[in-house]
Amino acid sequence: MTEIPPDVPPGYQPPPVYAYQPPPPRNDRRNLGLIILVAVLGLLVVAGGALVVLRAAPADEPAAQPVAAAPAGDPVGAAPTGAADWPELEVHPAGAELILQGxxxxxxxxxxxxxxxxxxxxxKWVGYDQQRIFYQELAPGESYDQPTYLGHVWIVTRPDGTPFAVFEATGEPSRATIR
Known part of the structure; x- marks a missing residue:
């Protein structure tokens, strides 16, 4: 038996066969924004981790003297002479740095x-965040002049960090005798 092909309309062409081509790359700015957002969040996480590590360091370790213990633009200048004539500061009990505002x-x-x-x-100077900042170690009989500002709180400790005495700066040069 012979098969008869179906009637094909004139001008009919079978569809062309194409090789697979991947779609063109998308020029989508949303992906760039997402990448930038992820990078910024990653940096914030790393910076936050570094801050936690720095905050966890013992506060009683000697450190470099802070540059900004005094407000900028108001230099203290050289220490006035005649410290022996300066009034004696009131000695506050150990632990008073938490009460004094500073x-x-x-x-x-x-x-x-x-x-x-x-x-x-x-x-040590008691900073605005109640952290103790190392300034000076004094052997028996030693003394030194410390520039400061009215209201700054200073704590004197033993080398192991045990509070010994607390002083609050007054508006005039004063003496803090540690007995």
């Missing part, structure tokens, strides 16, 4: 610290 009043002043104890003491 807000600077932009009035420059000085404290003359003198160690009259038989052991070494450490002088």
């Amino acid at each position: 807000h600077a009043q932009n009035t420059a002043t000085w404290i003359h610290f003198t160690n009259e104890t038989a052991g070494t003491v450490v002088v």
Whole structure:
């Protein structure tokens, strides 16, 4: 039996056969924005981790003296002479740094610290965030002049960090005798 092909209309051509071609790349700015967002979030996470590590470091380790302990633009200058004639600061009990506010009043002043104890003491500034910042270590009989500002709180500790005495700067140069 012979098969008869179906009737094909004139001019009919079978569809062409094409080789597979991948779609052209998309020029989509949303992907770029997403990549930038992920990169920024990654940087924030890394910076936050670094801050946590820095905050976890012991606060009583000696560090470089902070540059910005005093408000900028208000230089203290050289220490006035005659510390022996300066009034004595009130000695607050150990732990009083948590009670005293320690807000600077932009009035420059000085404290003359003198160690009259038989052991070494450490002088630290209590920052605005209540963190103790190392400034000076004094052997028995040593003293030094510390520029500061009205209202700044200073704590004197033993080398192991145990609080010994607390002083708050007044508006005039004063003495802080550690006994």
